[in-house]
Amino acid sequence: QEQLVESGGGLVQAGGSLRLSCAASGRFFGGYAMGWFRQAPGKEREFVAAINWSGVTTKYTDSVKGRFTISKNNAENIMYLQMNSLQPEDTAVYYCASTVGFDVEVVTSQYRYWGRGTQVTVSS
Numbered sequence: 001q002e003q004l005v006e007s008g009g010g011l012v013q014a015g016g017s018l019r020l021s022c023a024a025s026g027r028f029f030g031g032y033a034m035g036w037f038r039q040a041p042g043k044e045r046e047f048v049a050a051i052n053w054s055g056v057t058t059k060y061t062d063s064v065k066g067r068f069t070i071s072k073n074n075a076e077n078i079m080y081l082q083m084n085s086l087q088p089e090d091t092a093v094y095y096c097a098s099t100v101g102f103d104v105e106v107v108t109s110q111y112r113y114w115g116r117g118t119q120v121t122v123s124s
Contacts, residue, residue: 001026003115004023004097004098004114005022005115005116006094006096006117007118009120010120012123014087014123014124015086016086016122017083017084017086018083019080019081020080020094020118021078021079022036022079022080022081024078027113030053030077033050033051033052033098033099033101033104033105034079034096035048035049035111036049036050036070036081036094037094037095038090039092039095039117040093045095046061048060048061048094049061050104051070052104057103057104058070059104063089064083067084067085068081068083069081069082069084070082081094081096087122088123088124090120091120091121093118093119094119095115095117096114
């Protein structure tokens with residue numbers, strides 16, 4: 001069974017860093033574009049970052065550019081989101097997801113597989 005499992009979330013002070021991991025199993029996701037989304041309480045799920053199948057092309061939402069870095073290790077079937085200079089507005093449940101295509105995607109409807117999420121809380 002295909003599965004994506006996030007880890008690395010937690011509580012951090014503003015200005016701190018976290019690295020999220022997304023471990024894939026049951027299917028080789030290395031050949032697909034993948035991404036990170038987040039959902040804050042009372043808000044819709046929003047795009048954070050995406051990476052193409054090879055890891056060469058990335059895309060970020062404006063609010064995280066220069067602070068977050070997405071990467072993937074196809075050999076190990078795992079994806080990362082390095083988050084630096086975290087701010088209280090970054091507080092959300094973070095989800096990893098995979099498409100079944102090659103190119104970066106920013107809309108949730110283009111993603112077929114989803115993890116259950118990991119909570120990130122940034123205190124001021």
